[in-house]
Amino acid sequence: MVLVAPSILSADFLHLADDVRAMEEAGAQMLHVDVMDGHFVPNLSIGIPVIEELRRNTDLLLDVHLMISNPDEMAAQYIKAGADYLSVHYEATNHLDRLMEGIREDGARPGVVLNPHTPVAVLEEILPKCDYVLIMSVNPGFSGQKFISTSFEKVRKLKALIDARSLEAKIEIDGGMGPENIREAVESGVSMVVAGSAIFGSQSPQVAFRQMQQAADEGVALTDNDAISA
Numbered sequence: 001m002v003l004v005a006p007s008i009l010s011a012d013f014l015h016l017a018d019d020v021r022a023m024e025e026a027g028a029q030m031l032h033v034d035v036m037d038g039h040f041v042p043n044l045s046i047g048i049p050v051i052e053e054l055r056r057n058t059d060l061l062l063d064v065h066l067m068i069s070n071p072d073e074m075a076a077q078y079i080k081a082g083a084d085y086l087s088v089h090y091e092a093t094n095h096l097d098r099l100m101e102g103i104r105e106d107g108a109r110p111g112v113v114l115n116p117h118t119p120v121a122v123l124e125e126i127l128p129k130c131d132y133v134l135i136m137s138v139n140p141g142f143s144g145q146k147f148i149s150t151s152f153e154k155v156r157k158l159k160a161l162i163d164a165r166s167l168e169a170k171i172e173i174d175g176g177m178g179p180e181n182i183r184e185a186v187e188s189g190v191s192m193v194v195a196g197s198a199i200f201g202s203q204s205p206q207v208a209f210r211q212m213q214q215a216a217d218e219g220v221a222l223t224d225n226d227a228i229s230a
Helices: 013-026 048-057 071-081 096-105 151-164 182-188 205-229
Strands: 003-006 030-036 061-067 085-089 109-114 132-136 170-174 192-195
Touching: 003 205, 013 048, 013 205, 030 048, 048 061, 048 071, 061 071, 071 085, 071 096, 085 096, 085 132, 096 109, 132 151, 132 192, 151 170, 151 182, 182 192, 182 205, 192 205
Parallel strands: 003 030, 003 192, 030 061, 061 085, 085 109, 109 132, 132 170, 170 192
Antiparallel strands: none
16 A cells, blocks of 8 residues: 655644644545754754644654754654654764664654655665655755656666565655656555645645545556566
8 A cells, every 4th residue: 555645844834733634534644744954954844842732633643754954863852752754864864874773762663865866875785774765856845846857767776776685665755746646656666655735735635635545546556467467
């Protein structure tokens, strides 16, 4: 199954509880939460208090993406706040091996994020310690950006690297995702799709989510059929 994770960065923060409830009713299993520090990326977003409130008010999985310069110092606090999945940027730490182990020991699923310019080859040594890899298909920092056209080729390279080593790491993608390209994402090897403005920027976020989840499910079915034919 492919999970579509609505990104609350694009939600209505005056009515965040309503938007979260709408995603629950639409059948979402996961919310994506972007944390930005204004230093690692040129923008500020939510922090620990909002994640704590989300945790108190929803049973949905919280997929927390740290776009911060000091993930080694802060990761444990975000897990304590309620993160189920916690991803950190390869570009933000010199001690990724230790950080992946620490995230797992503190009770969350560890993930690594790659900026668009960072090749998947840098993950060769750390992949066995990752539950997932998040491929940024836009430059991080702002929602509503245009999808980078080479991103699916990057996903395919990562999928080949994972399969060649018989690993179970999942692939997540974030940036410029919508109903028009989610099927290709799934066919490329993605199993977690982050969508923000495509969902919360629509007239009916619930309908938009369901359309994206349906397109993802159709992509899974096509991929399975192709595997059987081969």
